[in-house]
Amino acid sequence: xxxxxxxxxxxxxxxxxxxxxxxxxxxxxxxxxxxxxxxxxxxxxxxxxxxxxxxxxxxxxxxxxxxxxxxxxxxxxxxxxxxxxxxxxxxxxxxxxxxxxxxxxxxxxxxxxxxxxxxxxxxxxxxxxxxxxxxxxxxxxxxxxxxxxxxxxxxxxxxxxxxxxxxxxxxxxxxxxxxxxxxxxxxxxxxxxxxxxxxxxxx
Numbered sequence: 260x261x262x263x264x265x266x267x268x269x270x271x272x273x274x275x276x277x278x279x280x281x282x283x284x285x286x287x288x289x290x291x292x293x294x295x296x297x298x299x300x301x302x303x304x305x306x307x308x309x310x311x312x313x314x315x316x317x318x319x320x321x322x323x324x325x326x327x328x329x330x331x332x333x334x335x336x337x338x339x340x341x342x343x344x345x346x347x348x349x350x351x352x353x354x355x356x357x358x359x360x361x362x363x364x365x366x367x368x369x370x371x372x373x374x375x376x377x378x379x380x381x382x383x384x385x386x387x388x389x390x391x392x393x394x395x396x397x398x399x400x401x402x403x404x405x406x407x408x409x410x411x412x413x414x415x416x417x418x419x420x421x422x423x424x425x426x427x428x429x430x431x432x433x434x435x436x437x438x439x440x441x442x443x444x445x446x447x448x449x450x451x452x453x454x455x456x457x458x459x460x461x462x
Contacts, residue, residue, distance in 0.1 A: 262359045265294035265389070266352070268336070268345065270428065271316045273453060274298075274323045275445040277426035279330075285364045285389050285419055286329055293329050294364070296320050300336040300343040311458060313337025322448040346378040349385055361386040362417075367397050370416075371404055383414030392421040435459040 267282050274296070282294045298316045310316075317337050324330040335351060336343045345363070352361060363386050365373070370390040373379055382388075390405065392398050398421060405416040426444055434441050436459060441450060453459065 262293075262356070263289065263291045263362065264352075264356075264359050265289065265291040265362045265364050266297055266348075266386075267294055267364045268297040268299060268348070270310060271296070271298045271320050272310055272428050273316070273431060273445060273449055273458070274320045275426050275428060275431055275449075276443070277424040279323060279446070280422070280424060281364065281366075281391055281419075282330060284422060285362070285391070288419055289362055289387075289389060289417065291329075291362060293331060295331050295333045296324060297333045297335060297348070298337050300339050315456070315458070319449050319452050322452055323446045325448065344377040346376065346381050349382060353385060362389050363387070364389045364391065364419075366391055367401050370401055373408065374411075379408075380412050383408060383412040383416075388414060388416045389419055390416060391419045432459045436461075 265282065265285050267278065267285070269278065271278065278296070282296070285291065286294050298313055298320050300313050313334075314337060317332060317334050321332045324332055336348055339347075349361065349363070352359075363382070365388060367390060370388065373382070373388070376382065388408075390401055392401060398418070401418060405418060408414050409416055431441050431444055435453065
């Protein structure tokens, strides 16, 4: 039986408990053998000079994953030179482990823009897309775009059960700048790393 591997990509700026809960929900719902967290490198979609280096974001993510044998970290994108494209990442993963079945875990916003990504047909025909509903009122919109993508590209798209998690990296960064508590929004080890390296304080 083919190994089922979930891929959760993102800027992880910083990684927080919402990411971990999403990964665990997807692992359980889809019966995944493991979930690989993959911090983005030089994303062509996000060219923000205030985003910490890929190495820093990967280090924070590694701390967040400690203690869960089903979660692991990949530095594939942070170590790649040039712009980062999901299509290239998927091709590299398939080359490394061709017998595995890959499940890309996306938020609702990413599903809605997936058709604008580099070679969406290759992505949709070579992995399962697992899309998570964010908040209320988005599920019908997601089902509509999923139906379109399935029809247009013959892709396999699963909608993960809704769980409203009002945690965002931008809100965490904002609270840190304003010297407000972010405890319980992200793992303690990640918070300690942020405080030690004085991240997000002067953005």
